[in-house]
Amino acid sequence: MASHAHSHDSTHREGYDFAHPFPVWGLLLVFAALTLLTIITVAQASFDLGNLDVAVTMVIATIKATLVMLFFMHLAFDKPFNLIIFLGSFVFVALFIIFTLSDSRMTSSSFEPVDDEPPVVSTSG
Amino acid sequence: MATTEALPETHDSHGHDHDHPPFLAHHFDTPEQQFDSGKLGMWLFLVTEILFFSGLFCAYAIFRAQRPEVFIGCSEFLNTKLGAINTGVLLFSSLTMAWAVRCAQTEEFKKLTGMLAATLSCAMIFLGVKSIEYSHKWELGLLPPAFYSYHPDNPHHEGVSMYLIYMALPFAIGLLGLVIWFLKAKASGDLFAIAVAKPMIVVFACFFVGVGLGTILESGETDHHSADHHAAADHDSSETAAAIAAAPSDTAAADGRALSSSDDSIRDRLARDETNTGIRGEVRARQRQGVVAGTGVVPRGAEIAGPIASVPTNVNTRSQAGVFFGIYYVMTGIHAIHILAGIGVLTWLLVRSVRQDFNRQYFGPVDYVGLYWHIVDLIWIYLFPLLYLIR
Structure with a gap:
């Protein structure tokens, strides 16, 4: 199974070479950003921002969701x-x-x- | 590959001038077309998932808009530490999942199996922590309206919860089954079964890592527990037990029922001791709940018609706290069911990855499951602040 028949002749054929692996440093960077934002959102919960509270947490959550969507879910290059x-x-x-x-x-x-x-x-x- | 010789005869008839790789379904021209079609289908499925969860978020929004103070008061019962740990665990599993997709694309088979196993392990840790949260709340009677029976003076449960045992049982049986399977494979020299069973044993063991992690964090929590609970439940956490024993009147601390019900002065006095984290936490939680339910906060749009005495001071009723916990269980429960489903498909991927099914032209299944897994993470990203971080 390991010897792929396509690997020697079909790599450069149209529609066969479409994998664009996301670099490891990019993955780690996104993960670091997500962790940082989680820490921020937990930390801000101990400050009383009044009515802004929900808005702030939701903005942070949306930034996190956008990061996941764009990079982990490849939507940025999809x-x-x-x-x-x-x-x-x-x-x-x-x-x-x-x-x-x-x-x-x-x-x-x-x-x-x-x-x-x-x-x-x-x-x- | 054996099939390359046989394939041209059967496929030339419908216009192919090249052989099929075995992974390419023959109604697709190229692997890229196959991949894109599958991906489009997956995105459509994810859209239905978003719409499905939006119903739950809508219910949340309606009830929170009507009774913000109930959500603030009840959020005190959710352990932020456990929620934050679970958020971190899920984010890490998203990292390993995205990494697994990369490994499938770069054909690093060993690493792919490892990354999938890491993702699965994180999923199990998440469920383990969740089972601690659930069983703890069920013991306290923090349940949906029909079963809601929480009262601060209820006797606290001691020892291991039966609910926890029920929840852990399937995972224990699974772990046992895997170990038996592994030993059988070892005896018969079935290398494939060994290669599958080994990571899966780690994965199932991780559920109990999660249970342990949850127990440690839960016992160390100071949010809403009274002293007797600490004294009784922290057999394993000698640190806290020692702290309570070191308090001026340890007999009063041990007899927490009297404390939590009426004797505020003793409790306040005990709470002045820095080391008395349990009582300090309880006093702080009570003060905060008092502020929240009493005069401190006037929610936007709320009308205060009567004197202060007529403002409801107790959110601890079925139609208030009960409804909050109903929403909490449905939202987190359905999320947990998605985690379970994710564990199912990820296990399937793990088996295929050991079989080395994937390559740089056929990594669709890994990618699609990855998308699903990220959506589950995405929903938790919103659930965590909405449920745990209200104040």
Whole structure:
């Protein structure tokens, strides 16, 4: 199996030489950046940024996600069509979440949270 | 290759002027076309995954928008350390996965097997840590609304949780099976089986590495535990036990039920001792929860109609904390199911990689599984801050 029939004659044929290995230093660099961003996002959680809190964590998460997408998932060098499909899904996600969120605030009064009693102390361990 | 002689006869009829490599399905002209088609299919699948998870994120957004204080209060129960460790483990597994794709492209077969095994091991560590988190919460009664029964004064569970044993059992059986398989292969000299079983034993053992890691971090945590829990659960962590024993009144620390229920003054006094991390943590968590649920924070858009006394001070109810944990379990649980599925396909890749199926013109399966694995990582990248890092 190790002797590949194609390896001696087909390497330079059109459609046969398409592997573009991503360099190891690039992989390590992306990993280092992701780890650093994780540390930053954990560290910032101990500062009170008020309403900015969610925004900041989400921006950091999105930077991380972009790094993973571009380099680990090869979207930076891939056929653009794959990128368009993938980003297209987020358009629909945004539509879905925006409309559902605004709906949930406007229509349903039965949706309001209930203030019920806390559970009682259990007697058995 | 034996097939190269036989193939031209069968394939010349549909217009090929070259022989087929064995990995090239004959409805494709070139390996690149085959690869691109598969990749497009994989991306379409990933889109459905994104849309699928968006439903969960939407539920999260609705409930968080309505009751931000519930999310802040309940997030105290999630151990940031465990979440951060799991984030790191998943990121590292993404690195090894991307590296595995590279190894398949450069035809470094030994390294490819190693990288896949490393990815699998990280997946197992993730699940091991997760099982500690889950079993710990289940013991406390931090469950979805129908089963939610947490109360700060509930007696704490001691020793190893039964839930943990149930979750670890399949992995223990798997490990045992692999060891038996390995020994049989060793006896019969089946080199292929040995080459597969060896990395897989490491992979399954890594689940228990994760369990150990989770136990150590969980016992060292100071976020919401009362002293008796520390005193009881930390048989292995002699450091913490010693710290509690060194406290001025160790009998009071050991009898934590009285402490956690009413005697604030003793607790505060104990908490002044730097070494008393358990009680310090509990006091801090209580103060924070008090601020959060009481007068300290007025969520945007919330109306304060009555006097302060009418503002709900206790989020520890089924319809509040229970709903949070419902969302938490569904989101992290479905993510964990994706990890399990990833373990399945990665094992398949590992077997094929030992068989040396992949080369620089046929690395599609590794690449596609890699894309799937990165999506799982991507979702965790968002889940971690949304669940663990709320304040």
